[in-house]
Amino acid sequence: MGQQRTDVCIIGCGPAGLILSQLLKLAGIDSIILERQSRTYVQGRIRAGVLEEGAAQTMIDIGMGERLKKHRMLHDGVVISLDGQRHRIDLKKHSGGRQISVYGQHDSVRDMIAFRLAAGDPIIFEAADVVLNEVKGDTPTATYQKDGETHQVTCRYIAGCDGFHGVSRKTIPDDEITEYHRAFPFAWLGIMAEVAPSSDELIYARHSRGFALHSMRSQTLSRLYLQVPLDTNVDDWSDEQIWDELDIRLGADENWQLNRGKIIQKDLAPLRSFVVEPMQYGNLFLAGDAAHIVPPTGAKGMNLAIADVRALASGLDKKINHNDPSGLEEYSAICLRRIWNAQRFSWWMTSMLHQHTDQDEYQQRIQFSDLEHLLSSDSYKNVFAENYTGLPFEV
Ligand SMILES: Cc1cc2nc3c(=O)[nH]c(=O)nc-3n(C[C@H](O)[C@H](O)[C@H](O)COP(=O)(O)OP(=O)(O)OC[C@H]3O[C@@H](n4cnc5c(N)ncnc54)[C@H](O)[C@@H]3O)c2cc1C
Secondary structure (H helix, E strand, C coil), rough: EEEECEEEEECCCCHHHHHHHHHHCCCCCEEECCCCCHHHHHHHHHHHHCCCCHHHHHHHHCCCCCHHHHCCEEEHHHEECCCCCCEEEEHHHHCCCEEEEECCCHHHHHHHHHHHHHHHCCCCCCEEEEEEEEECCCEEEEEEEEECCEEECCCCCCEEEECCCCCHHHCHHHHHHHHEEEEEEEEEEEEEEECCCCCCCCCCEEECCCCCEEECCCCCCEEEEECCCCCCCCHHCCCHHHHHHHHHCCCCCCCCCCCCCCEEEEEEEEEEEEEEEECCEECCCCCCHHHHHCHHHHHHHHHHHHHHHHHHHHHHHHHHHHCCCCHHHHHHHHHHHHHEEEEEEEHHHHHCCCCCCCHHHHHHHHHHHHHHHHHHHHHHHHHHHHHHHHHCCCC
């Protein structure tokens, strides 16, 4: 059996795992990343695109954000469309000067992998059948299969950064954690199209036919979404039907046209919320989607993952370098305060902007009144903007 040794074994090479590895490196702590998929697969996975100011700055500060700094689109506001009527919320004005960065998660992941590998630090791709052992002891291990051989990493701590379907959370006995779930009764049909964005800012559209979102990943790539029933088969939607429906819900008219282009990806994402408490078990710590999921409406998933690993890296630094356990003891509580706030914000945005099949006339009026209040009240806009651009980090 191949043997390796490190301080922290990180499971998963997504944003959480990669940023944690670099934060640890800057604190002089060694880590190995084990990733189930190939490098090509991980770098090609199209997902988030909106970074809070603090999340983007974290990537820049740790040296992994050179391309982000150069190629990101900085946005000062977002647009809310109500049945075709546009209203802009000035995020910068209402958050005390903060902006959001639009830069594809797949680009960030590609940049960070290149950065780590160029520094000679290990990422083991295609590490199959990862099993975590002795996570309550002083020397936990992670075993995996690669090239027909069994390998074992012995470490002091394990960081479970392996997403919602990973092995880390499943290693924790059921009676040691509590899981909170909420599934929304609709999904998003998402497309990535090779066409310049049709708007300088994101457009969140509430429409009687369902929600739509106009987003982007670069000057030449647009990302758009439609609210659809959960049992939708994406192949039942032709490209033309998708563009026509986006036109209607986003309010295309003689003054504003939606640019159409080649659709290079179509996907269906169910919307759900999930939190596990606590986020630690012995020397195993969960971070990112392994511990929580939010519906993408509030653009919080990747941002929460970054906030988690900042807190985890700080706790590990205190313990490993200064023999102070307080950061690790507090890890779960620190993260969960931000997570529940993001859960609330994402739930609110999702509830406010979507059509709900079980919604009666009364609830529709309440929803509309909530949106009208948001669009007419500076204090409500302040609350929206400070949440959307990201609250300050606790650590
Ligand atoms: C359609 C969509 C749109 C989104 N939009 C936004 C947005 O605008 N803004 C935002 O902030 N967030 C958004 N998100 C959420 C965001 O993409 C996630 O929250 C983010 O990827 C979480 O990062 P992570 O590192 O925790 O997990 P992941 O990115 O899921 O990474 C986990 C890694 O672990 C690996 N892994 C899994 N199991 C194992 C195993 N057993 N062994 C080894 N490795 C394993 C996986 O292959 C993966 O590489 C969106 C998500 C979706 C699906």
